[in-house]
Every structure is written in C-alpha cells, then in structure tokens.
Amino acid sequence: MRIMLFFIRAYPIQTLVMLLAQLLAGVMEGLSLTALLPMLNLAVSGNNGKLSSGVGKTVTSALQFFGITPTVSTLLFVMVAGVLLKSGLVLFADRKVGYTVARVATDLRLSLLRALLGTRWEYYLTQPMGGLTNAISSEVMRASSAYLQGTLAITYMVTAAVYAVVALLVSWKVSLAALAAGSLLMFLLNRLVQRTKKAGRQETALMHSLLSRLADNLQSVKPLKAMGREQLAERMLEADTVKLNRALRKQVSSKATLKSLQEPILMMLIMAGLYLSLVVWKYDLPKVMMLVFLVVRLFGEQKKLQQKFQDMASSESAFWSLRKKIDEAVRQKEPNLGRRQVTLNGSIRFDRVGFSYEGGAGCVLKEASLEIPAGSCAAVIGPSGAGKTTLVDLVIGLLQPQQGAVLIDGVALADMDMKFWRGQIGYVPQDTVLLHDSILANVTLDDPALGENEAKEALCAAGAWEFVSAMPEGMATVVGERGSKLSGGQRQRIAIARALAHRPRLLILDEATSALDPESERAICATLMRLRGTVTMLAISHQPALVQVADQIYRIEEQTIRGQLPGSAQASVA
Ligand SMILES: Nc1ncnc2c1ncn2[C@@H]1O[C@H](COP(=O)(O)OP(=O)(O)OP(=O)(O)O)[C@@H](O)[C@H]1O
Numbered sequence: 001m002r003i004m005l006f007f008i009r010a011y012p013i014q015t016l017v018m019l020l021a022q023l024l025a026g027v028m029e030g031l032s033l034t035a036l037l038p039m040l041n042l043a044v045s046g047n048n049g050k051l052s053s054g055v056g057k058t059v060t061s062a063l064q065f066f067g068i069t070p071t072v073s074t075l076l077f078v079m080v081a082g083v084l085l086k087s088g089l090v091l092f093a094d095r096k097v098g099y100t101v102a103r104v105a106t107d108l109r110l111s112l113l114r115a116l117l118g119t120r121w122e123y124y125l126t127q128p129m130g131g132l133t134n135a136i137s138s139e140v141m142r143a144s145s146a147y148l149q150g151t152l153a154i155t156y157m158v159t160a161a162v163y164a165v166v167a168l169l170v171s172w173k174v175s176l177a178a179l180a181a182g183s184l185l186m187f188l189l190n191r192l193v194q195r196t197k198k199a200g201r202q203e204t205a206l207m208h209s210l211l212s213r214l215a216d217n218l219q220s221v222k223p224l225k226a227m228g229r230e231q232l233a234e235r236m237l238e239a240d241t242v243k244l245n246r247a248l249r250k251q252v253s254s255k256a257t258l259k260s261l262q263e264p265i266l267m268m269l270i271m272a273g274l275y276l277s278l279v280v281w282k283y284d285l286p287k288v289m290m291l292v293f294l295v296v297r298l299f300g301e302q303k304k305l306q307q308k309f310q311d312m313a314s315s316e317s318a319f320w321s322l323r324k325k326i327d328e329a330v331r332q333k334e335p336n337l338g339r340r341q342v343t344l345n346g347s348i349r350f351d352r353v354g355f356s357y358e359g360g361a362g363c364v365l366k367e368a369s370l371e372i373p374a375g376s377c378a379a380v381i382g383p384s385g386a387g388k389t390t391l392v393d394l395v396i397g398l399l400q401p402q403q404g405a406v407l408i409d410g411v412a413l414a415d416m417d418m419k420f421w422r423g424q425i426g427y428v429p430q431d432t433v434l435l436h437d438s439i440l441a442n443v444t445l446d447d448p449a450l451g452e453n454e455a456k457e458a459l460c461a462a463g464a465w466e467f468v469s470a471m472p473e474g475m476a477t478v479v480g481e482r483g484s485k486l487s488g489g490q491r492q493r494i495a496i497a498r499a500l501a502h503r504p505r506l507l508i509l510d511e512a513t514s515a516l517d518p519e520s521e522r523a524i525c526a527t528l529m530r531l532r533g534t535v536t537m538l539a540i541s542h543q544p545a546l547v548q549v550a551d552q553i554y555r556i557e558e559q560t561i562r563g564q565l566p567g568s569a570q571a572s573v574a
Contacts, residue, residue, distance in 0.1 A: 003316050004150040007104070014100040018093045022155045025089035026162035032060050032082025033166050036293065039075035040286035091145065097151050105144035108322055109136055115329035121398035122333040122358055130215025131208045135325055138207055142318035149312035153305050160301035167294040168289065173297035175275055178295045180303050181269045185262075193310045195563045199250035204321045206247060210240040251314050262327070266299040309331035315418055336398070339413030344424065344505045344536055345410035347397060348372040350561065354403030355387075355394060366391045366559040367404070372552065374409075374505075377528060377537040386556040388431065388540040392508055395538065397421060426504030426535075428512035432495040432514055434483030440475040441498045444485075450501050458501040461531075463523040464493035489516045507531065509539040513546060521545045 008015045010395060038060050059078075060070040064216060068074050085448065116124065167175040217224070217233040224230045271573050273295055277283045283291070348371070355365045364387040372378040380388050393399045394406050397413045405412040434442050443458055444450035455475060461467045471477045483491045492512060499507060508527075513521045525545050528537055532551075547553060554563050 001150075003312070003319055004154070005488065006319075007147050007150065010107075011104070014096060014103075018100070019154065019158070021089045021093035021096065025086045025093065025340060026091065026158050028082045028086035028103070029159065030166050031081040032086070033163075033294070034084050034169070035075045035082070036076040036285060037170065037290045038070055039072055039079070040070050040289055042070070042075065044286055045167060049188060073130060088394065093155070097148060100151075101144045102149045105140050106142055106146045108121060108140045108319075108326075111141075112136060112322065112329070115326050115333075118334055119199055119329050120334050121393065123329075126213035128215070130155045130211040130213065132325075133205050133215065134211035134420075135322055135556060138211075139204065139318040139322045142204075142315040143322050146312050146315040146319050148454070149315065151306040153312060153379055156301045156305035156308060160298055160305060163294050163298040164555045167298060168547045170290055170294065171277075171281075171283070174291050174295070177276070178269070178298060179411060181272075184297060185265055186302065186306055187501060189258055189261060192254045192261075193306065193313050193350075196251050196254040196310050197313035197316065199247045199254065201249035201317040201440040203244065203251070203314075204317040204441045206240050206244040208321070209236065213237055213240065244325065248259045248555060249529040255310060255314075262303045262306070266303060267526065270295055270299065272545055287301060334418075335400075335419055337413065340411050340416045341420045342408045342411050342416055344374050344408055345388060346374055348374075348506070348536065348538070349407040349410075350391075350394070350404070351407060353394065353401045353402035353555065354405060355390060355401045356398065357390075364560050365401075365556075365561070367558070368556075368561045369404075370554050370563070374536050375533045376460040377532055378554060379547045379551045380538065380540045380554050380556060381542065382556035387559070388556055389510060391561070392510055392538065392540060394510070395506075396425060396427070423502075424501030424505040426502065428492070428495050428499045428507075428509045430511045430514075430540075432483065432488075432491045434479050434486070434491055436478070436481050438473075438476050438478050439471075439494060441554065442494055443501050445476075445498065447502065454501050455497070458497040461500050461527045462493045462497035463520055463527065464490065464497050467493075489520055493520070493524075504535060506536045506538065509541070509546070510539070511540055511542070513541065513543050518545065525549050 059075075063070045063074065063078070088536055112132075116127070116132065138259065151316075163236050163537065164175060164179060167178065184552060213236060217237065221230065221233070224233055270292065274288070274292060277288045277291060313407075349368045349369055353365050353368045355368075356363045366393075370378075382388055390399065394401060394413075397406075397416070397418050399412065405414070407413070408416065413421070440452065443455040452475065456465065459468055459475075468475060468477070477485075479485050479491075479494070483494070486494065492514075493516075496509075496512060499509075513524055516524065521543060522545055528539075528546075531537065541547055552563065
C-alpha cells in the first residue's frame with residue numbers, strides 16, 4: 001500500500017475526486033439495496049407484510065416522509081434510480097482514473113527524461129541505453145498500471161464496506177461472521193500475493209538486465225554476423241530470457257491459484273452462513289434472501305479486491321525501480337555553474353589543466369596548457385587514447401578539470417552560463433548517428449528557428465548538397481535507422497551540415513572527416529577555410545588534409561599538450 005500513499009500524495013485532487021465519486025456510488029448502491037428488503041416483504045406477504053428489520057422500517061418511513069407510498073413498484077423505482085445514479089458516478093470515476101493513469105505514465109516518462117538529460121556527463125556515460133529504453137517503455141507502463149490496480153482495489157474496498165454496513169443493519173450476527181471469515185481467508189491467501197510480488201521484482205530486474213544486453217548486442221550485430229558468431233549473443237541473452245520466463249510463470253501460477261481457491265472457499269462460507277441463518281438462527285425467508293444477496297456481493301468485492309491487490313503487487317517493483325532511477329539522476333544533476341554569457345571573441349585557453357576520470361586508470365591530462373585564438377583553426381593530434389576527445393569535452397564543459405582552468409575570453413568555464421556557451425558550438429562527433437527521419441530534420445533537428453533555406457545552405461557548405469539534391473525526395477528523404485540508407489561519408493557530411501546550420505561560433509570536429517574520400521575531404525577543408533576568421537575551429541584528426549590547413553597544431557602525448565609548427569605536421573599525424 002506504500003505505493004498508493006505515494007500516488008495519493010502526488011495526485012491528491014484526482015485521487016480524492018475519484019474516491020468521493022466511488023463513495024457516492026457506493027451510497028447510491030446502498031440506498032437501492034436497502035429498498036430490497038421491504039420490497040421482498042411486500043412481494044412475499046402483500047400489503048400486510050410485516051417488516052422484520054429496522055432497515056426495512058427506516059426505508060418505508062423515509063419514503064412516507066417524502067409523500068411516497070411504499071409499494072412494490074415505488075420500491076422497485078427507488079432501486080432502479082439508485083443503480084442508475086451509481087452507474088453514472090462509476091463512469092465518472094473510471095474516466096478520472098483512466099486520465100490519471102495516462103498522466104502518471106506521462107509524468108514518469110518526462111521526469112526520467114528530464115532528469116537524465118540534466119545529469120553530469122560522466123554519470124550519463126555509465127547508463128545502459130537498453131535499460132533506459134526499458135524504463136521509459138515497459139517500466140512506465142507497469143508503474144502506471146500499478147496505480148490503476150491500486151485505485152481499483154480501493155474502489156472494491158469502498159463498495160465492500162457499503163455492503164458490509166447494509167448487511168450489519170440487516171443482521172449483525174451474520175455480517176460479523178461473514179467479515180471474520182472473509183478476513184481470515186484474505187490473510188491465508190496473502191502468501192500468494194507475496195509470491196507474486198517477489199516474482200514481479202525478479203521480472204523488473206531481469207527486464208532491465210535483458211534489455212541492457214540486448215541493446216548492446218543489437219548494435220554490434222553486423223560484426224557478429226560477419227564472423228558467424230551471432231550464437232554467442234543468443235547464448236548471452238538466453239540465460240536472462242529463461243529466468244524471465246520462470247518469473248512470469250510464477251506470477252501466472254500465483255494469480256491462477258488465488259482465483260481458483262477463492263471461488264470454492266467463498267461458496268463454502270456462503271453455504272455455512274445459509275445453514276446458520278435458516279437452521280440455527282431461524283431467520284425468515286426475505287431476510288435470508290437479502291442476506292445471501294449482500295454476502296455474495298460482499299465476498300465478490302473482497303475477491304476482486306485481493307486480485308487487484310495481487311496485480312498491483314506484481315507491477316509495483318517497476319514503479320520503485322523507476323523512482324530510484326529518477327532520484328539518482330536528480331542527485332547526479334550537472335552542477336549549475338556560473339551566469340556569465342561569453343561570446344567567443346578572444347581565445348580558448350587551457351591554463352595548467354589536470355584531469356582524470358572518476359574510477360579511471362589515471363591522469364589523462366597534467367599541467368596541460370594551450371591557447372586557440374578566436375577565428376583560427378586548431379588541429380589536435382596524438383596517439384589513440386592520448387586524451388583528444390577528453391580535451392574537446394573539457395572545452396564543451398561536459399567535463400570539469402580537477403586542476404587549473406579552461407578559460408573562454410579569459411572567463412573560467414566554471415563561471416559561465418553553460419547553456420549559452422553550448423548554444424554557440426557546432427559539434428560533429430566521431431561516431432555519426434543520424435535520426436531515423438528526413439535529411440531536413442537531421443540537419444535542423446526540428447529547431448523552429450531553422451528552415452529549408454538554412455538547411456540547404458548548411459548542406460552546400462558541408463559538400464552534401466550534390467548527393468541530397470540528386471535523391472528523388474531531396475531533403476525529405478528519410479535516412480533509415482541510424483542513417484543506414486546512407487554511406488559513411490554521406491552520413492558524416494549530413495552531420496557536418498547539422499553542426500553548421502545554426503551558425504556556430506565554435507566548430508568542433510572529432511575525427512569528422514575520417515570516412516570521406518580525399519576529394520570530399522578537400523572540399524570540406526575548403527569550406528572550413530572560408531569560415532576562418534568568423535568561426536573558431538577545433539579539429540581532432542588523423543587526416544593530413546585537415547591538419548595541413550590548420551593554423552595551430554597541438555599534439556597530446558604523455559598527458560601534456562605540445563604545440564607543433566603547422567609545416568611539420570605532415571610527417572607526424574599519428
Ligand atoms: N568515461 C571514461 N571513464 C574512464 N576512462 C575514460 C573514459 N573515457 C575515456 N577514458 C580514458 O581516457 C583516456 C583518453 O581517452 P580519449 O577518448 O580522450 O582518447 P582519444 O585520444 O580521443 O582516443 P581515440 O583517438 O582513440 O579516440 C583513455 O585512456 C581512455 O581509456
């Protein structure tokens with residue numbers, strides 16, 4: 001029930017309105033039920049029928065108070081009116097619950113997305129993408145269904161309480177016996193609810209692990225297939241899949257066992273109650289009929305209540321797993337650094353920067369210094385793993401140095417408004433991943449400030465317009481999953497166009513021309529040279545063409561940055 005307390009706190013108005021509507025619906029049902037006993041009395045004994053219980057007398061007196069003569073037809077009318085009103089209220093409550101379930105799912109998805117996108121880069125890098133996809137799709141659905149099951153359980157609880165009150169008014173002895181027997185039954189069958197809860201927890205953990213591995217494996221399926229080793233991926237996923245199947249079977253068997261045990265036990269209890277009422281306490285027939293009706297309904301609601309409780313128990317763990325992810329991501333929020341809005345006019349400067357990754361093997365940069373004047377083109381070279389991407393991430397502010405400072409126009413990144421700074425950067429990553437969307441959307445990223453003209457201009461500058469305009473649908477061509485319908489070089493040119501479209505002040509190219517043929521690379525270099533003076537460029541490259549046109553060359557080696565004369569680059573672009 002902890003989960004319901006959480007939901008009630010998060011959605012108090014919606015839950016209160018829904019509960020009030022359910023309560024009113026229960027009262028309406030109760031009213032129509034109280035009319036049943038006098039109606040049965042009148043039907044069995046005619047107008048001389050004696051009302052043997054307080055509740056019957058109360059109903060007839062109430063009707064007489066409003067000037068209505070209690071006859072079979074007026075009592076039937078009261079019952080029908082009560083049932084109709086109850087149905088209207090239940091419809092209202094059900095819609096409210098449905099809307100709130102959708103809202104719970106949307107809120108959870110948005111909270112997780114916002115929290116994740118706002119986390120520190122080093123934390124974000126440790127998150128398994130498959131696990132996050134699982135959280136946003138399957139865990140969110142299971143979590144919101146837990147709210148639905150919980151509210152339905154509360155609804156059945158309210159209705160059961162109404163039947164219990166009416167039954168108490170008719171016969172307290174039978175009602176107390178029924179309530180005691182029902183509670184004992186719920187207690188005994190609770191083991192099955194706990195078993196489902198445990199299996200639900202296993203399902204949550206296994207789905208997370210399976211989806212994390214699946215995403216990893218699917219991304220590397222081409223080399224696995226090419227080497228005839230896809231069965232290795234299959235074997236890796238099989239163990240989790242088999243365990244998941246076991247957890248699901250446990251849930252199914254617990255739910256089926258609960259259902260099949262409830263029915264006969266409740267029937268036996270009703271039979272025992274019938275025996276007591278007719279033989280031991282010798283109640284008259286209308287009263288017994290009324291009690292049978294009430295107890296059957298009471299047990300029916302109790303049966304559904306426990307089933308819904310069990311359904312909620314099986315999905316509940318997905319909600320707590322999601323909350324844990326959201327809370328952890330919130331704790332790992334990227335620090336809100338400074339407020340200074342700097343437009344790169346002077347230089348980018350590293351002042352004795354020292355950096356090592358959390359849990360990394362050691363220092364990546366030590367006492368590293370460099371200066372890139374605004375408007376110039378700098379190339380960063382060095383052996384693999386030397387720290388070139390790390391240097392770029394420090395410039396972007398994705399990583400913060402532990403020693404020294406990264407300064408833009410003399411202002412430390414730590415004092416700058418990061419959103420403003422990053423808004424001026426055009427970034428082309430090492431691994432070009434395009435969205436499964438049109439070329440236009442891939443270039444503009446659906447930024448409302450950018451239209452077809454800006455996209456065309458950027459595609460021309462990136463040397464991509466020729467092949468894009470030759471496509472039957474031009475910029476409307478959809479590039480396929482991760483850009484699979486384009487060649488590696490074409491994907492890179494689209495990525496360069498994307499980085500240029502919003503006219504950045506700083507263009508960062510991380511091995512951005514590695515998949516291009518020499519001619520396309522020369523064309524890109526010519527474009528970059530045209531931008532010289534207005535845009536500052538920082539290019540990590542092993543390609544001679546880019547290095548040759550650079551104004552400065554920096555070589556990262558043994559944790560330090562060394563300047564190199566542009567002319568000497570050709571021989572040492574390792
Ligand atoms: N998230 C991380 N956590 C721990 N260590 C990391 C992380 N990212 C990179 N490293 C380590 O930091 C060092 C520098 O990595 P970096 O990616 O900056 O090198 P690089 O020069 O760009 O390499 P390449 O040319 O191969 O892309 C490497 O030793 C790498 O193993």
